[in-house]
Amino acid sequence: MKFTKKIEDMKKVSIKIAGVFTLLVLVFTACDKWINTDININPDAPKDVTLHTLLPNVQANMAYNTIGGNDLCRVVGIWMQYIQGIARQSQSTADYYLREGDINNQWNTNYSTTMMNLKKIEAKATGTHPYYQGIAQILLANSLGVCTDVWNDIPYSQAFQGSANFTPVFDSQQSIYQEIQALLDAAIANFDIVGNYEAITGDMMYGGDIELWKKAAYAFKARYALHLSKVDANAYLNVLNALPSAFTSNGDDLQFNFGENPAEENPLWQFMNERGDISMHATFIDMLILRFDPRIAVYAFPDAAGGYSGNGFGQTSYDVSMPGPAVANPNSPVPFISYAECLFMQAEAQFMTGAGDAAVRTSVLAGVTASMEKHGVLNPAYMAAYDSVLQTMTGPVLFNEVMTQKYIALYYQAEPFNDWRRTGLPLLQPNPDGARQEIPRRYPYPTDEITYNPNTPNYGDLWNRVWWDPAPLH
Numbered sequence: 001m002k003f004t005k006k007i008e009d010m011k012k013v014s015i016k017i018a019g020v021f022t023l024l025v026l027v028f029t030a031c032d033k034w035i036n037t038d039i040n041i042n043p044d045a046p047k048d049v050t051l052h053t054l055l056p057n058v059q060a061n062m063a064y065n066t067i068g069g070n071d072l073c074r075v076v077g078i079w080m081q082y083i084q085g086i087a088r089q090s091q092s093t094a095d096y097y098l099r100e101g102d103i104n105n106q107w108n109t110n111y112s113t114t115m116m117n118l119k120k121i122e123a124k125a126t127g128t129h130p131y132y133q134g135i136a137q138i139l140l141a142n143s144l145g146v147c148t149d150v151w152n153d154i155p156y157s158q159a160f161q162g163s164a165n166f167t168p169v170f171d172s173q174q175s176i177y178q179e180i181q182a183l184l185d186a187a188i189a190n191f192d193i194v195g196n197y198e199a200i201t202g203d204m205m206y207g208g209d210i211e212l213w214k215k216a217a218y219a220f221k222a223r224y225a226l227h228l229s230k231v232d233a234n235a236y237l238n239v240l241n242a243l244p245s246a247f248t249s250n251g252d253d254l255q256f257n258f259g260e261n262p263a264e265e266n267p268l269w270q271f272m273n274e275r276g277d278i279s280m281h282a283t284f285i286d287m288l289i290l291r292f293d294p295r296i297a298v299y300a301f302p303d304a305a306g307g308y309s310g311n312g313f314g315q316t317s318y319d320v321s322m323p324g325p326a327v328a329n330p331n332s333p334v335p336f337i338s339y340a341e342c343l344f345m346q347a348e349a350q351f352m353t354g355a356g357d358a359a360v361r362t363s364v365l366a367g368v369t370a371s372m373e374k375h376g377v378l379n380p381a382y383m384a385a386y387d388s389v390l391q392t393m394t395g396p397v398l399f400n401e402v403m404t405q406k407y408i409a410l411y412y413q414a415e416p417f418n419d420w421r422r423t424g425l426p427l428l429q430p431n432p433d434g435a436r437q438e439i440p441r442r443y444p445y446p447t448d449e450i451t452y453n454p455n456t457p458n459y460g461d462l463w464n465r466v467w468w469d470p471a472p473l474h
Contacts, residue, residue, distance in 0.1 A: 049120075051121060051124060051125060051129060051132045051202070052200075052201040052202035053202065054117055054120060054121050054124075054202075055121060055132065055135065055136075055200075055202040055203060055204075056202045056203070056204045057117065058113075058114060058117040058118055058121065058136075058139065059139070059203075059204050059205055059256060060204065060256065061109070061113050061114055061117075062114050062139060062142075062143065062256070062336075063256030063258070063267075063334040063336075064267050064334075065105075065106070065109045065110070065113070065114065065267075066109070066110050066114045066142075066143055066146055067142070067146065067256075067334055067336055067414075068256070068266070068267050068268070068334030069106065069109075069267055070267055070268065070271045071102075071103055071105055071106035072106060072146065072150070072414055073268070073412055073413065073414060074090065074093070074268070074271065074278065075093055075098060075103075075443075076150075076414050076416075076417040077412050078090065078093045078094050078278070078281075079093075079096075079417065079439050079440055080407075080416050080417055080420060080428070081281040081283035081284055081428055082280075082281055082284045082411055082412055083278045083279065083280060083281050083284075083323060083412070084278065084279050084280070084281040084282070084310060084311040084312070084313075084315070085277065085278055086277055086278060086279050086311055086315070086316040086317070086318070087277035087316065088275070088277045089102065089277070090277040090278045091277065091316070094313070094431060094434075095431060095433065095434050095435060096430075096431060096434035096435040096436060096438075096439075096440055096462065097435055098440065098443065098444060098462060099444065100444045100445065100446055100447040100450060101446070101447045103443055103444065103446050104446040104447055104448050106443075106446075107147075107151075107445075107446040107448070107449060108446070108448060110143060110146070110147055111155075111159065111160075114143050115140060115143050115144070115159075115160065116160055118136045118139055118140040118143065119136075119140070119160045121133070121135075121136035122136040122137060122140065128197075129197055129198060130190035130191070130193045130195075130197065131190065131191065131193075131197060131200055131208075131210050131213075132200060133187075133190050134186075134187035134188070134190035134191045134210070134213060134217075135187070135200070135203065135213055137183040137184070137186050137187040137190070138183070138184065138187045138213060138216060138217050138220065140183055141179075141180045141181075141183040141184050141187075141220060141224075142220060142336060142337075144156065144176055144179065144180055144183075145180055145220075145223075145224055145227075146414065148173050148176045148177070148466070149227070149414070149417075149418055149466065150414075150442060150443040150466075151442065151443050151445060151459075151466075152173050152442060152457075152459070152466040152467060153170040153171060153172050153173055153176075153457055153467075154170060154171065154173075154176060155168035155169065155170055155171065155453075155455075156168075156171045156175075156176060156179060157169070157171050157175075166452065166453070167452070167453045167454060167455055168453070168455065169455050170455055170456065170457055172467065173466055173467035173468065174467055177224060177227075177228065177468070180220075180224050181221060181224060181225075184217045184218075184220055184221050184224075185221075187213070187214075187217045188214060188217050188218070191210050191211075191213060191214045191217075204256065204257075205254060205255070205256060205336075206254070212252060212254075214245070215245065215246050215247050215248075215252050216246075216247075216252075216254045216336075216337060218242045218243070218245040218246040219242075219243075219246040219247055219254070219337045219341070219342055220337060221238075221242040221246075222238075222239045222242040222243050222246060222342065222345050223337060223341070223345065223415070225238035225239045225242060226239050226345055226348070226349070226422075227418055227422070227468055228468050229352070229422055229423075230422055230468060230469065230470060231467070231468050231470065236348075236349040236352045236353050237349075237353065239345055239346070239348075239349040240346070240349050240350070240353065243342055243345065243346050243349075246342050247337075247338070247339040247342050248339070249339055249370075250338070250339050250340070250370055250373060250374050252339055253335060253337070253338040253339055253374075254335070254336040254337050254338075255333040255334060255335040255336060255338070256333060256334045256336070257331065257333045258330065258331050258332065258333065258334070259330070259331055260330040260331050264330075265330035265331070266327075266328065266329060266330055266331065266332040266333075266334065267334070268323060268327055268328045268332070268412070269328050269329055269330050269332065272322065272323065272328055276318075276322075278322075278323070279310060279311045279317070279318070279320050279321065279322055280299075280300045280308075280309075280310035280311070280320060280321040280322060280323065281310045281311065281312075282309070282310035282311060282312040282315075283310070283312075283428065283429075284299075284310065284411075285300060285308050285309060285310035285320075285321060286310070287404075287408070287426075288300075288308070288408070289308060292382070293408065294372065294377040294379050294382055295326075295371065295372065295375055295377055295408065295411075296308055297324070297377060298324050298325055298326040298375045298376070298377060299323075299324045299326050299327070299375075299411050300321035300322065300323065300324040301321055301322045301323070301324045301325075302321060303319060303320045303321045304319035304320075305319075308321050309321055313431045313432060313433060313434075314431075314433055323412065326375055326411065326412075327411065327412045335413060338370075338374070338410075339370050340367050340370040340371045340374060340409045340410070341406070341409070341410060341415065343363050343364075343366045343367035343370060344363070344364070344367045344402060344405065344406035344409065344410075346363045347360050347363035347364045347367060347402045347406075348399075348402050348403070348406075350363060351398065351399050351402060357393075357394050357395075357398055360398055360402065361390050361391060361393070361398070364390060364398075364401060364402055364405055365383075365386075365387055365390060367405060367406070367409060368383070368386065368405055368409070369383060370409075371405075371408070371409035399425075400425055400426075400427075403419060403423055403425035403426060404425065404426045406419060407419070407420075407425075407426050420439075421441055421465075421466075421469045422468075422469065435462075436463060438463055440462035440463060441462065441463055441464070441465050441466070441469060442459070442462060442463075442464055442465065442466055443462070444459055444461075444462065445457070445459050
């Protein structure tokens with residue numbers, strides 16, 4: 001019995017060996033007929049992502065992180081005294097502590113997600129889809145502007161190469177600004193191409209309306225020309241040359257509209273819902289109260305007593321007003337650039353080129369009206385009273401009003417931080433208990449870049465100035 005069992009076992013082994021040899025023959029002689037070459041492909045991660053899939057994803061990411069993100073708007077909103085940090089990291093920001101590790105997320109998201117995907121769209125659309133390419137160029141110009149405005153020199157010419165180059169050089173801010181304008185000009189040229197091209201789908205901002213995107217390109221050309229007002233003698237003329245082709249109503253505004261479903265909500269609403277360590281700042285609330293400004297009802301929620309109030313420096317009350325429905329509801333939009341901003345850019349440029357007080361006042365009044373209409377609080381009696389006061393303003397008082405009204409209209413956006421650095425307006429008193437009794441003027445470079453890229457410049461500190469913000473001569 002034992003001998004018979006051994007014979008049977010040997011037969012089984014022989015059969016297995018024969019089977020292995022047969023399999024090897026099949027593999028080496030006809031593997032292309034036997035093996036499914038798609039077996040290791042993840043159907044949820046396709047190799048080729050379509051333009052209409054990439055575009056809405058990058059727009060949503062830009063709105064949530066690059067343009068309206070808490071690492072940008074919360075920080076500069078605290079410095080510009082729209083809001084006050086009352087706990088944890090936000091309280092440190094209010095005391096002018098912003099560390100290299102605090103902004104890793106802002107840097108990495110901008111580079112590895114936002115701008116990397118915009119470069120993919122631009123490359124994929126080149127020669128075949130000029131309108132998609134134009135949209136990507138506008139959004140890339142805007143992303144570069146956001147980054148360079150807070151960090152100064154940034155990687156671009158050697159960036160976005162993946163593993164081919166983990167240590168790109170940092171391009172000068174001056175060259176980045178040249179690239180921004182070149183991208184916007186290229187976008188406009190792409191929109192002027194006439195042909196039978198695939199319709200734009202997946203555009204969550206303008207629904208594929210190329211004429212609106214073209215207006216947005218000119219609005220951005222004006223904005224980024226204005227930023228150079230301290231270093232370019234032609235800056236204001238360049239603004240005035242671009243604006244006639246830009247927005248003509250609130251309906252033209254470039255913005256991203258969030259939803260009320262989970263994971264679709266506005267970033268500030270999510271921040272307040274999850275952390276809530278900011279309140280309204282007394283500086284901004286007191287300004288609105290002093291002016292009887294009806295926008296206070298949408299800019300802030302009522303305080304515990306039913307009125308409006310904010311925390312001053314060093315105050316940490318949760319009974320004051322919190323950011324309101326204009327910016328902190330689940331479906332509050334994130335503006336990229338607006339008609340109201342264009343009108344205030346026009347007013348500043350008119351003032352600085354000697355257009356006359358009457359022209360400046362007309363632009364200011366139109367800007368305030370557009371802002372009020374945008375937020376649904378336009379009051380004819382208020383506007384008539386405001387206009388009667390505005391008509392008395394001349395010279396430096398009028399210019400102060402231009403910049404103050406722009407500051408109010410662009411509540412909780414990054415642009416007022418750029419304006420304040422250029423003009424010193426509105427007049428803001430720094431935190432007397434801050435790390436320094438001066439408002440910061442830039443971001444530090446992030447820890448990741450400092451650690452892994454030896455080309456990262458020495459940024460100094462938060463009070464060092466970017467290229468377009470030179471110190472005044474004494």
